[in-house]
Amino acid sequence: xxxxxxxxxxxxxxxHMSINVFFLIGLGGLVGFLSGLFGVGGGFLLTPLLIFxxxxxxxxxxxxxxxIVAAASSGAYTHSRMGNVDFKMGIVLLLGGITGGSVGVQxxxxxxxxxxxxxxxxxVYVVILGVIGSFMFIESLNALRGRKDVREYTAxxxxxxxxxxxxxxxxxxxxxxxxxxxxxSVIFPFFLGTFVGILAAIMGVGGGFIMVPAMIYILGxxxxxAIGTDLFQIVxxxxxxxxxxxxxxxxxxxxxxVVLFFGSSVGAQVGARVGKRLRGEQLRIxxxxxxxxxxxxxxxxxxxxxxxxxxxxxxGGGH
Amino acid sequence: xxxxxxxxxxxxxxVTAAGSAMAAAAESDGAPVLKIEPRILGGSLFxxxxxxxxxxxxxxxxxxxxxxxxxPTGAFKLNKAGKSLGFVWVPSGHAEVTExxxxxxxxxxxxxxxxxxxxxxxxxxxxxxxRGIYQQAKIRFEKDVPRDERTxxxxxxxxxxxxxxxxxxxxxxxxxxxxxxxxxFTARLVYPANAPPGDYKIFCYVIEAGRARLLCQxxxxxxxxxxxxxxxxxAHAKPAIYGIFSALVAVxxxxxxxxxxxxxxxx
Numbered sequence: 001x002x003x004x005x006x007x008x009x010x011x012x013x014x015x016h017m018s019i020n021v022f023f024l025i026g027l028g029g030l031v032g033f034l035s036g037l038f039g040v041g042g043g044f045l046l047t048p049l050l051i052f053x054x055x056x057x058x059x060x061x062x063x064x065x066x067x068i069v070a071a072a073s074s075g076a077y078t079h080s081r082m083g084n085v086d087f088k089m090g091i092v093l094l095l096g097g098i099t100g101g102s103v104g105v106q107x108x109x110x111x112x113x114x115x116x117x118x119x120x121x122x123x124v125y126v127v128i129l130g131v132i133g134s135f136m137f138i139e140s141l142n143a144l145r146g147r148k149d150v151r152e153y154t155a156x157x158x159x160x161x162x163x164x165x166x167x168x169x170x171x172x173x174x175x176x177x178x179x180x181x182x183x184x185s186v187i188f189p190f191f192l193g194t195f196v197g198i199l200a201a202i203m204g205v206g207g208g209f210i211m212v213p214a215m216i217y218i219l220g221x222x223x224x225x226a227i228g229t230d231l232f233q234i235v236x237x238x239x240x241x242x243x244x245x246x247x248x249x250x251x252x253x254x255x256x257x258v259v260l261f262f263g264s265s266v267g268a269q270v271g272a273r274v275g276k277r278l279r280g281e282q283l284r285i286x287x288x289x290x291x292x293x294x295x296x297x298x299x300x301x302x303x304x305x306x307x308x309x310x311x312x313x314x315x316g317g318g319h
Numbered sequence: 320x321x322x323x324x325x326x327x328x329x330x331x332x333x334v335t336a337a338g339s340a341m342a343a344a345a346e347s348d349g350a351p352v353l354k355i356e357p358r359i360l361g362g363s364l365f366x367x368x369x370x371x372x373x374x375x376x377x378x379x380x381x382x383x384x385x386x387x388x389x390x391p392t393g394a395f396k397l398n399k400a401g402k403s404l405g406f407v408w409v410p411s412g413h414a415e416v417t418e419x420x421x422x423x424x425x426x427x428x429x430x431x432x433x434x435x436x437x438x439x440x441x442x443x444x445x446x447x448x449x450r451g452i453y454q455q456a457k458i459r460f461e462k463d464v465p466r467d468e469r470t471x472x473x474x475x476x477x478x479x480x481x482x483x484x485x486x487x488x489x490x491x492x493x494x495x496x497x498x499x500x501x502x503x504f505t506a507r508l509v510y511p512a513n514a515p516p517g518d519y520k521i522f523c524y525v526i527e528a529g530r531a532r533l534l535c536q537x538x539x540x541x542x543x544x545x546x547x548x549x550x551x552x553x554a555h556a557k558p559a560i561y562g563i564f565s566a567l568v569a570v571x572x573x574x575x576x577x578x579x580x581x582x583x584x585x586x
Binding site for chain 1: 362363364365366367368395396397398399400401406407408409410413461475476478479480482483511512513544546547550551554555558559561562563564565566568569570572573574576577578580
């Protein structure tokens with residue numbers, strides 16, 4: 001009687017690898033839990049964790065974008081029913097997102113041809129996670145010390161006018177956004193969408209961690225409308241990135257996406273319930289530490305002499 | 320009439336006896352009688368981490384047996400890491416290695432160096448360090464490489480790829496994986512789930528007086544699952560349909576979860 005290994009694996013046809021299915025569900029569950037706990041998308045944690053698990057970086061980023069479509073669809077549906085989506089603003093952001101996403105996918109294709117894509121994805125993660133993690137850590141530490149009212153950060157009733165906001169008001173193509181109760185030039189949200197679209201393609205993230213603060217503090221949108229509008233544009237931007245990645249780079253692994261989403265949707269529910277019992281500043285400092293730990297691991301991989309100087313370009317596949 | 324019937328029975332008995340005697344003689348000579356269980360490995364989306372393929376056969380008495388399993392070849396694009404700015408590791412070279420078997424297993428009944436000289440190991444392609452692969456694999460460098468550096472770089476790239484394969488369990492050298500029992504041997508091949516589909520060649524060598532003699536060879540067929548084939552086909556041959564399908568599946572699953580949870584939470 002032929003023997004068999006005792007672990008249940010699932011074969012990922014695009015990543016060309018076999019991985020323990022419970023580990024993958026657990027990974028999705030962990031990121032979903034953190035996402036529910038901290039109220040973040042989790043894409044910026046999922047891609048690095050997939051890379052640590054051995055998934056090729058290109059496949060991890062592209063599949064994460066597709067997974068975000070599933071995760072954000074659920075949230076966007078709920079927010080649109082509650083009337084929290086500014087569709088006019090969402091379409092402007094989306095136009096930028098589609099432009100940026102298409103540019104980002106093209107950048108990935110070019111880097112893949114040069115054999116530099118894995119390094120660049122890791123480097124971008126180190127920079128972005130380092131900046132965001134440090135900012136969150138300092139801000140949360142200040143909040144814990146009582147220097148700053150944390151609630152003012154998460155739900156500002158009257159956001160102060162920033163220099164960029166004043167500049168946006170002076171630019172041409174001023175449009176009135178009724179739902180957001182503001183009038184601003186479409187140029188700024190378009191470029192914001194473009195920047196986040198590029199990040200979505202390279203990092204496999206939704207970009208809410210940049211988009212939401214920018215919409216609140218720079219554009220002056222109400223927090224809840226910013227969140228709902230962000231989810232709306234994330235769904236469509238990530239649909240564009242998913243299709244573009246599938247066409248240009250063949251790196252979307254649907255099996256990986258479904259398994260991850262199964263884990264993350266359950267984890268998010270548990271995380272949201274646990275999160276209600278913790279204070280906001282405690283949660284944010286915990287998230288900052290997690291983000292910084294992931295960044296340190298990625299930086300370590302770039303700095304420490306590799307055990308094998310030869311690696312598969314694009315992380316895998318071939319056979 | 321009775322004589323005719325008796326004659327027929329006698330003739331039939333003689334033919335049967337002669338056949339049995341020939342088969343017994345063939346077995347005693349170590350003629351190829353190979354049994355592979357399972358002969359066809361059917362892939363599926365969900366599988367065990369590895370499967371064991373049992374290869375049994377007959378061999379001469381008091382000998383050692385080595386079983387070699389080779390998969391179809393593949394092509395791999397590789398990066399070579401080099402230090403930049405004195406502290407960060409970046410890809411410093413690129414090459415494509417082709418005509419390299421993706422899985423290569425050498426299973427033996429005892430330590431191979433104790434039964435075969437290095438020259439004989441190399442001749443039969445039974446080196447524990449997979450030396451034969453270096454000659455078989457072809458390499459194409461992304462940029463022009465000076466002629467005097469080509470051999471060393473070729474070796475470095477192939478060695479690196481073999482190391483990756485070994486870590487994935489695709490390249491195996493396993494002593495004691497072949498059990499001997501008088502005139503039969505049983506080899507256990509650990510087949511990892513991430514090995515590629517295709518026709519695998521199985522070679523059985525008998526080691527006598529320090530020389531490896533090919534005893535018999537056979538094939539193991541590995542099929543990929545329909546789901547995997549379907550997804551791979553659409554992902555590469557019809558990527559637009561695959562991309563749209565992936566996005567639609569994600570939206571449908573996301574909305575379904577949103578609706579279900581919305582009902583549960585009353586939103």
